Amino acid sequence: MKFLLIEDNRELAHAIASRMRIDGHVIEHAENLEDATAFVETGEYDLILLDIMLPDGDGRVFLKKHRAGNLDTPVIILTARSQVSDRIGSLDLGADDYVTKPFDHAELEARCRAVLRRKAGKSQTIFETGGIVFDPVAGVLSVRGENVNLRNRELRLFEVLINAPRQVFSKQKLADRLFSYDEDASENAIEVYIGRLRKHLIPSDLKITTLRGMGYRLDYEG
Incomplete structure (x- = not known):
């Protein structure tokens, strides 16, 4: 599958992308909202992994804007914010899941699979x-x-x-x-x-x- 990773921490982005590529996924990486917007407008993705705090703005603004534009690609929020109110706010804006940093990469992969199954309306992927x-x-x-x-x-x-x-x-x-x-x-x-x-x-x-x-x-x- 093809994922868009929006994350300004290059070390973390490299680690996530490397793990996903081992499984054969195609990963595009954007370090800011401007590049992320260009990717979304010109490409098609099965899943978006979205950081909140980015150099040129708040990832939740990006999410709100593109959900308003009928972007139905599943989105998983990646953030260090762990407050319940932050989770609720992101989910209400249209996020499909919320993963708090630091996280285990195996858990992130499992959450990606679960979100994609829900998107496809399936309880299993076989x-x-x-x-x-x-x-x-x-x-x-x-x-x-x-x-x-x-x-x-x-x-x-x-x-x-x-x-x-x-x-x-x-x-x-x-x-x-x-x-x-x-x-x-x-x-x-x-x-x-x-x-x-x-x-x-x-x-x-x-x-x-x-x-x-x-x-x-x-x-x-x-």
């Missing part, structure tokens, strides 16, 4: 359909009972497709979800990942369809 069992959290895909070893970007690509079956994704759209702005994301790379996934899915009832000039779509055979 997909079972068409002869496959897919657990995006554990990074495991089983096809007809056989586990398949997916590389990180193959895993996230399949997660994008399985979350929106029969929806068409252009190469650019997929590149935006799989790569950060400072990474080289060529159309050839997307084609390579699609090709690998197709081979993995051959025994299943799922297939990735190419729509010429439009992109790719996950379909169910039979």
Whole structure:
């Protein structure tokens, strides 16, 4: 998945981003509200991790503004403020969760998973359909009972497709979800990942369809 991390503490931001990238997530990092606004206006994210005290303003102002603009991306507040009134105020402004610094990274990861499950309207994240069992959290895909070893970007690509079956994704759209702005994301790379996934899915009832000039779509055979 693709996360936006808004945090001015570079050491903490690096630690969070490194942990998330190990799990294959794409992380964009903004150190201030101006950059964060630019990211939100030009990109699409599955989750936003938002600090409150930033060099150019209060993160809650950012949250309020973008919730008023119908931004429905889940937001987890990261802050050293632990007062109950601060938590209530942030949740009332539209935050989906509130994590107090310092925090354990494993807890933050668990809260991210929980928020994303709620967003998807699911109590669990495991997909079972068409002869496959897919657990995006554990990074495991089983096809007809056989586990398949997916590389990180193959895993996230399949997660994008399985979350929106029969929806068409252009190469650019997929590149935006799989790569950060400072990474080289060529159309050839997307084609390579699609090709690998197709081979993995051959025994299943799922297939990735190419729509010429439009992109790719996950379909169910039979």
